[in-house]
Amino acid sequence: MSKNVSDFLVQRLSEWGVKRIFGYPGDGINGIMGALNRANGKIDFIQVRHEEMAAFMACAHAKFTGEVGVCLATSGPGAIHLLNGLYDAKLDHQPVVAIVGQQKRASLGGNYQQEVDLVSLFKDVAHEYVQMASTPAQMRHLVDRAMRIAQAERNVCCIIIPNDIQEMEAEKPPREHGSVFSGLGYAMPRAVPHAEELGRAAEVLNAGEKVAMLVGAGALHATDEVVAAAELLGAGIAKALLGKAAVPDDIPFVTGSIGLLGTKPSYDMMMDCDTLLMVGSSFPYSEFLPQEGQARGVQIDINSRMISIRYPMEVNLVGDSAETLRLLMPLLTKKEDRSWRDRIEKNVHKWWETMEERAMESANPINPQRVFWELSARLPDNCIITCDSGSAANWYARDLKIRQGMMASLSGGLATMGPGVPYAIAAKFAHPGRVAIALVGDGAMQMNGINELITISKYWQRWSDPRLVIMVLNNRDLNQVTWEQRAMEGDPKFKASQDLPDFPYARLAELIGLQGIRIDQPEQLAEAWDQALGAKRPVVLETYTDPDVPPLPPHITFKQAKAYASAVLQGDSDSIDIIKASMKQIF
CATH class of the missing domain: 3.40.50.1220 (TPP-binding domain)
Structure with missing residues (x-):
């Protein structure tokens, strides 16, 4: 059987060294999914729970390997879902190629179902290169240029493929005026100053x-x-x-x-x-x-x-x-x-002493700093650490002592919620023999981390070392924003926006075949980390932590102190507790 455009696409990506694509199916990419199936594992398709997660994983793959990360989504809503993860890659300068489906060419401009102007949609996030295929002979140079530009510019590129094009017979560019003949390969040049x-x-x-x-x-x-x-x-x-x-x-x-x-x-x-x-x-x-x-x-x-x-x-x-x-x-x-x-x-020596003292201060029930401090000394050699946006990032930044050979990342430029768990999943696919640890707040976990536990359950037995620990700070609060409201705006906690449901994260892990550990006393932390890091399957470690422990900045300005005092005086719902916790941390 002759190859169609989708078969050629998969073959060309493989020739560029792509071994893995993160994505979610849909009828706008049926042709591509069929080609991946016919390729007999030449490229591994990883099914995520949501297209945003596919883009996060592609970004993380780039971060933890230096290779181009590739994600795949259907037309319309699937393509739209990719955007946040792609912006994460763009703002952190990571090479990612997004491949998205589109309705048949004949329907475009006809207000057809799921018809979205995808070139315009991706024009900002993939500004270095976003193109839609209009003929089979184009596919060769679209793939070659997207892969090469993503690497050269360290940015996001996007290829849009209408579903009728996907099923057409693959064609070589004709040797005539107007044809483009592209080739494989890219090596980063040696760049040094004069x-x-x-x-x-x-x-x-x-x-x-x-x-x-x-x-x-x-x-x-x-x-x-x-x-x-x-x-x-x-x-x-x-x-x-x-x-x-x-x-x-x-x-x-x-x-x-x-x-x-x-x-x-x-x-x-x-x-x-x-x-x-x-x-x-x-x-x-x-x-x-x-x-x-x-x-x-x-x-x-x-x-x-x-x-x-x-x-x-x-x-x-x-x-x-x-x-x-x-x-x-x-x-x-x-x-x-x-x-x-x-x-x-x-100053550094004194600071680490201060960090230990702060971590060991009592809280109600667990001081979140101690969660990270207890992990720090137990970090396995060459582990990969991911973190989500939120108050967890404060303790990740300050309390963890990274050793040589470890890798670590989070969403830097975009600082979006949600990448902690998908980053860790991508790390395990890229480095299945290394321990991965995701440090996540309950806000990010409820946003999408819970769903990606299903992805972990689906794939974990493929990893040579099954150890993947998802640590959840269960403080029932969107904690970073709560503290920002107090310290930056002078506003008390707005409970309607900040309070989170108390969700049983560890119990959910058990229900889907993972290991769950829940602790609510600081004395349990050391044993819990040892148990999680020595487990024979992925673990969700749920720590019931105190939301009133302040993430103190390195230097408190008069403006911040004034705003904090204003929040307390306006009757913050946690006024007494945050004053007590702040006094312990400052003095």
């Missing part, structure tokens, strides 16, 4: 007496180079959230996360430094960076669009972070005066 710019950067860095480094996701592959540069410069290293795994937290001069979810050592270092070296980060919050004019700046980034948009840099080095640092370091003079470094290390 020698003159490296020299200018070295002059700035060598002149500095108090150098601070800030690293992000663009430095994840440059751990050794970042640490070596910091040693030469006597610098401390702060980390943006997406760069949490870029350098280990057991290095004494790593100050940890930066920003509202960051640490006091990172804040103090930025406020006192005279030189800033930013590597692979687009950290957006200027109030946590040095004041303009306080520090001289050098930035390294592979993307020239991201240069000097967060702090007015004196020298901008466009290039790969590892390669650029390797070329820069021979030009650096090792700083003999280590007083700045000594101060940073003392």
Whole structure:
């Protein structure tokens, strides 16, 4: 039987190295689903519970492998559902290709059922490349260009395929005017700055007496180079959230996360430094960076669009972070005066003591910080950690000590709720022999994590190491927003919007063949983590935690303190409890 367009699509994706597609079926992609079936496992189709989850998983696949993530959805509503996950990939600069169905070409423009202008719909999220197939001969260059552009631009691309095209006989482009003949393959070029710019950067860095480094996701592959540069410069290293795994937290001069979810050592270092070296980060919050004019700046980034948009840099080095640092370091003079470094290390040591003290403070019933602190020492070697947006991200950022060889991620640029569980699922498919841990609040779990437990139940026995732990903070509150209302707006908790149902997460896990553990006392935490991390099947660890423990920023401004006081004075429903909990954390 001759191949149709869908068979060619699957074959071409396989030739590009695609081994897995995340998606959900529908009649708008029946032709493609048939081709995947006929391919006899050449590409593994992973059936999710919702197309948004497919896009999240494609994004996570890209994050944890460096490969292009691919997701598949039907026309109309299926395509629409992809958007949030695709924006997650776009804002975190991840290579993802979305393949979506469309109604027959003859019906387009006829107000047909499920007819949506998909080119316009995807024009922003896939702005680098979004095209609809109009003839079978097009399919070759649509696939080739989408895969290549996704890798080259580290962005989202989209191919739209009407369902009548899917079932037509595959055609080679005719050798005639107007045809396009494309080919396979892409290798990232070596990107390094000019020698003159490296020299200018070295002059700035060598002149500095108090150098601070800030690293992000663009430095994840440059751990050794970042640490070596910091040693030469006597610098401390702060980390943006997406760069949490870029350098280990057991290095004494790593100050940890930066920003509202960051640490006091990172804040103090930025406020006192005279030189800033930013590597692979687009950290957006200027109030946590040095004041303009306080520090001289050098930035390294592979993307020239991201240069000097967060702090007015004196020298901008466009290039790969590892390669650029390797070329820069021979030009650096090792700083003999280590007083700045000594101060940073003392602050870091004191901070970890503070974190332990805060985690061990009593709460009603469990202090959420202790959940993360108890996990930190138990993290398996080379594990993969995912986190959701919400108050869980505070404790993930501050209380977990990442070691070399681990991977970790969350939704950085979009900061959307919902990716914690699908990220972990994608991690298990990409690395089935590694332990994966998802750290999720009950809001995100109720939004979509519950449904993806069904996906875990469907597939977990395929993984060589079955250990996947979903930890749920059950605090019956949309906690991060509750605290933002108090500390930023001065408003008391709005119970109608913030209170969540008390759902039995662990019991649900048991019902669908997973292991469920529920704890409501802090003394149970250590044993619960040991049990979950040693289990023979995926586990939902439900921790009944106190919503009134405040996620304190590294520096409390007068405006924040005034807003907090206003919320309390207006009769916040939890006023007494949050005052008690805040006093324990501050003093």
